[in-house]
Amino acid sequence: MALRELKVCLLGDTGVGKSSIVWRFVEDSFDPNINPTIGASFMTKTVQYQNELHKFLIWDTAGQERLLSFFVLQETFSTLKNWVKELRQHGPPNIVVAIAGNKCDLIDVREVMERDAKDYADSIHAIFVETSAKNAININELFIEISRRIPSTDANPPSGGKGFKLRRQPSEPKRSCC
Numbered sequence: 001m002a003l004r005e006l007k008v009c010l011l012g013d014t015g016v017g018k019s020s021i022v023w024r025f026v027e028d029s030f031d032p033n034i035n036p037t038i039g040a041s042f043m044t045k046t047v048q049y050q051n052e053l054h055k056f057l058i059w060d061t062a063g064q065e066r067l068l069s070f071f072v073l074q075e076t077f078s079t080l081k082n083w084v085k086e087l088r089q090h091g092p093p094n095i096v097v098a099i100a101g102n103k104c105d106l107i108d109v110r111e112v113m114e115r116d117a118k119d120y121a122d123s124i125h126a127i128f129v130e131t132s133a134k135n136a137i138n139i140n141e142l143f144i145e146i147s148r149r150i151p152s153t154d155a156n157p158p159s160g161g162k163g164f165k166l167r168r169q170p171s172e173p174k175r176s177c178c
């Protein structure tokens, strides 16, 4: 089975839940007292998507840092739009942008309407998913969507989310700073 490496970098304001999303995806756990990221951390997870293995190489950045990549998480529209502008200007042409509206469990303190976020994501051809790292809502689906958007290496275009199987790599490092 072919192995493909997908580089993912989480961007967004401090405290929006970037590390928690990674932690939920890789370890299926949630720490309400998680420490802020210093610099950046790196984790990997390999999943089966259709007839390929997708190894996600995930860089989780500190909220204050301005780095470029292809995975955007944001709690405010204005900051989000700035990130997208930078990605379009400086990122690779085939970049896949995914917007995660995290903490969707906190319905009483919602700042951005789902419809507005979805419309914006559609306008820039980005993935949009409302997620909750805390309640494990749509975290795997977010990465499935990223897998689905990556062009297939064979003649059969990817369809649906079928065939996405989670595989933990026991030998992989749990969490390390780089």
Ligand SMILES: Nc1nc2c(ncn2[C@@H]2O[C@H](COP(=O)(O)OP(=O)(O)OP(=O)(O)O)[C@@H](O)[C@H]2O)c(=O)[nH]1
Pocket (backbone or CB within 6 Å): 012, 013, 014, 015, 016, 017, 018, 019, 020, 021, 031, 032, 033, 034, 035, 036, 037, 038, 061, 062, 063, 064, 102, 103, 104, 105, 106, 131, 132, 133, 134, 135
């Ligand atoms: N209710 C709720 N809280 C969350 C969720 N995701 C993260 N949190 C909480 O939000 C706080 C910040 O989470 P982090 O994952 O550290 O956020 P971050 O974006 O990585 O922050 P930096 O490392 O500073 O950039 C923590 O107290 C988390 O427990 C969520 O889906 N729902």
